[in-house]
Amino acid sequence: MSARLTELSAEFGLVERALGDPAALADPREYARLTRRHRELLPLVTLLRERDSVQADLDGARELLGDPDMRELAAGEIPALEARLTELEAELVVLLLPTDPDDSKDVILELRAGAGGAEAGLFVMDLLRMYTRYVEGAGLRLNVLDANESDLGGASRVVAEVTGDGAFRALRWERGVHRVQRVPATESQGRIHTSTVTVAVLPEAEAAEVQLDLSEVRIDVFRSQGAGGQGVNTTDSAVRAVYRAGTPDEIMVVCQDGRSQIKNREKALVVLASRLAERERAAREERERSQRAAQVGSGDRSEKIRTYNYPQNRVTDHRLEGEGKNHPLDSVIAGNLAPVVAALARAQRELQLMDMQRQEGQHGAA
Template identity: 70%
Template sequence: MVSGRIEELEREYAAVERSLGDPAVLSHNAEYLRLTKRHRELTPLITLWRQYRQQQQQAEEARSLLADPDLGPLAQLELDSAEQQLGQLETELEVLLLPQDPHDGADVILEIRAGAGGDEAGLFAADLLRMYSRYGERSGLKITVLDASESDLGGYSRLVAEVTGDAPYRQLKWERGVHRVQRVPATETQGRIHTSTVTVAVLPEVEQTEVELDLSEVRIDVFRSQGAGGQGVNTTDSAVRATYRAGTPDEIMVVCQDGRSQIKNKEKALNILRARLAERQRELQAASEREARSAQVGSGDRSEKIRTYNYPQNRVTDHRLSGDDKNFPLDSVVDGHLGPVIEALARMEREQQLAEMTEHAQA
């Protein structure tokens, strides 16, 4: 375990605590908020580290009594218990030391688009929205549809929603990619199984300072809201379409017609535009890194097939996992019980990070 790194963070923690007691800092709101956020981030790690050192001390005390004929047996029991606790605490500390995704706490722009499969893909897009909504109800997330294109059968060819609540990106980042469904469509008269696809994008919302957006390159159009997200607001020109670099290969178009306020819809449309630009920059950076390493690595981006929903076999298979861990009961997952899938993917990522950290330390 990298105790030197933890000791360095403990010194930072002590410095942050001293600064929070400084009257000058209390009067500087931005600095106070930055320090309280850092204090909150470090507290779990430092608390665990202090428990670890306490267990180390208990282990040393027990070890010193092993030779005592009267206290030796009891000391051995205490030593065994302390060493077991140390092992558990060390694993937890290693996990806390892993690099955190800076966007984990961010709100999310969720985009669901029907792919191959026509009407059936649109119906599955609606099923995914329902799945995420039910998961959100159980997990402290609120999903608000901002714009949608409905199909005649009640599905969606495209849907954009905002997700707010308890760390939306941390919970939903595993969902980005291509979702494949295998089932007999309601419109199929001969009972044949069809395969359809839906693409899901999970974009963390970014601060205005994180993405440089030249508003002179954005065309804003307003029109009457209609369809999903627009009911009840179609009596005024409240919907907003924001087009970035219209008519160029870089064009990005965003439509927002959720609210009654044109100003709020414009603000949300620009937020989505920034999120898409940030995602484009991350994709370009990831492509550059892959080329530099001369090896393909899974990026989890929207071009990858990540999961198959097999209705005849009542099974969901996540292709990023392996062995028995990759299969889940379909009826439970589509009802919004995504927790086991998300936990398995998060555990896989932690194991990979720990392996890389160990390899780096040995090197």
């Protein structure tokens, strides 16, 4: 661990010096990369500096034990310093755990009604409101790009963009099938129905990540549908981008958020590239799973990850265990997803720590 900390501390120094170089300011992309890396390393370097300071204080206090005049004072300080040093070491270990390179990216969020008909469509809109409140509370912004709304107030599909630092990190746990159990408003006999909504969370693809051949993309423009104001509805501003139309690889994206056809075209191509990148990632993961003949449960996008039980006012996340998997539904559906996200992140860190300890044990045995 010590060698890795030294390496990251040295990298932080290089990044700080590079940020002060006028050449970095002249290159917006490089400046953004350096700023992002500085932000990523700062918490670790701050902890490292505090650890070194506490270690120096502890070494000094231990030396004073040999001084009759200072022995009592030093003996009183040592336990607190040792406890703080242990805490800092543990926090540093957590910060050294691998992170997802997509964590800081913006996100394309897709909600699709599954089993349950109209009730599933209504739950799509419930989840959209939940996510809107959640991301706003996290300092992020959600903007709906396209929605197939129904007369009953639901939607068969919603596509939205979530922007801001850490958007993917905030929403990465939402991928999968969300199940709702409740009595629909149209149910006259009070029977509980079960419906599902599939949630996809796609990190926005960067230019270098996926090569989108525009010769394979058909662009259609048409008049926007649904909400958006008269200015949107009376101009041919909506854009449909179709990748490899008519083939098994076909991907279709519609964007009708703004009045500008140019902006809608740009956003549709971003969503299309993100879906293509996600398809390639999924295919790569499937090949890796096949090669090692193992299943990674949390990566299976078809599994039910969470159940929203309205009669019992309970949300159960099936990736968690014990009482930690249950949360109050009224709080969660109002946008208070943070406790659920924190529990999932904590469970992942525990698995990573166990894996790290196992690898260290194997290296030690070798």
